Amino acid sequence: MDIPTEHINAFVVWIRDTGPEMLARIAYALGIFITGIIVGHFAGKAITKAMDRGKLKDEKMLTSLAARTARIAAIVVAGIMALEKLGVSIAPFVASLGVGSLVLGFAFKDSLSNLAAGILILIYRPFKIGDTIDVGGTMGNVLDLTIVNTTLKDFSGPIIYLPNRKVWGNKIINYTQAEYRRAIFTVGIAYGDDQNKAWDILQKLINDEERILKDPAPFIRLQELGDSSVNFQIFAYTEPGDYGKLLNDFYAKLKTDLEAAGYSIPFPQTDVHMYNS
Known part of the structure; x- marks a missing residue:
């Protein structure tokens, strides 16, 4: 279908009259946005450097979150x-937030x-980056904490992303902050x-092992008379970093010392007795 000549002429006139100004606005807006990205990048670095030098140098999670928030804030302001x-104009959008807040609340409740859980974790700080924790049966080293999720590295290698609401709503066991591990x-x-x-022999092994703490004192107990062996248990306490x-x-x-003393480690076995009827 042919486009009417008057429409083409009107478009050409619009391009001639408003095109340069529109291109200038687009270029200016793009420049503002790129500047915001650059400012956010350097602001994040400056915050990280400042916090690393101050009293919060060990608070890696708070430092990471503050730097990330500064970057996002700079980009949002530049975008506006x-x-x-x-x-x-963003005024209609802001005004509509009041009307749509209930709908948004349901849509984004998770x-x-x-x-909210991320903020509570930052306030109460049950763990920090580098700690070994167990969250509801999921265990690993804390790699990162964002306002949305907590990242763990499983001991077998995989990276685990846990929503903060599940972290805060579960039992958190922090092995790194403990004075010792049994x-x-x-x-x-x-x-x-x-x-x-x-x-x-077992007692001598305990006494010679420097990584076993003297307080709490280690102890040995006879656990059970098993099917194929007499089983002992040793309860020892060590620094969290030495546990593994x-x-x-x-x-x-x-194994080495018991075998050197003439002991053999028993294995399950069954004795079969034959009787003549």
């Missing part, structure tokens, strides 16, 4: 200024819950072995 330069070692000896001598390596090293030392 750019829209106004283009002649787009996001608002995450926001390690439990279970070892069995054969029924025919000397239990008293085995007890002495102690588990590995101490079990290896247990």
Whole structure:
């Protein structure tokens, strides 16, 4: 379908009369927005540097959130200024927020819950970046906290993103902030072995291990008379940072020293007795 000549002429006139001004406005608005991005970037860096030098240098989560908030605020302000330069008024949008707040509340209730939970986490600080925590059975090292979610790194490698409302609404166990962690070692000896001598070997291992704390005092108990072995348990306490390596090293030392003393680690076995009828 052919476009009427008068429409084409009107468009050409509009381009001639308003085009340069419109292009200038677009360029100016784009410049404002880009400037906002740059300002936000440097503001975030400045806040991070200032907080790292002050009393909050250990509060990595708060520093990260403050820097991120500064960047977003600068971009939002620049965006509003750019829209106004283009002649787009945000007043009707602001006015409509009052009318639509109830609808938005229902639509974004999960996001608002995450926001509120993120603020509570920052206020009460049950953990910080780098801590090892357990949240409702999900365990890992804290990598990051945003106003919406908490990021953990599982010990097997995967990255876990937890909504803040689920973090705050669950039981949080912080292993890093604890004064110590309890390690439990279970070892069995054969029924025919000397239990008293085995007890002495275990006690010497405890005394020689520097990573086991003296207070609370470690102790040994006879756990059970198992199907194939007499089982001992060692309860020892260590610094949170030594926990994982102690588990590995101490079990290896247990096996080596017991075998050197003539003990064999029993394994499940079944005795079959044959009777002639």
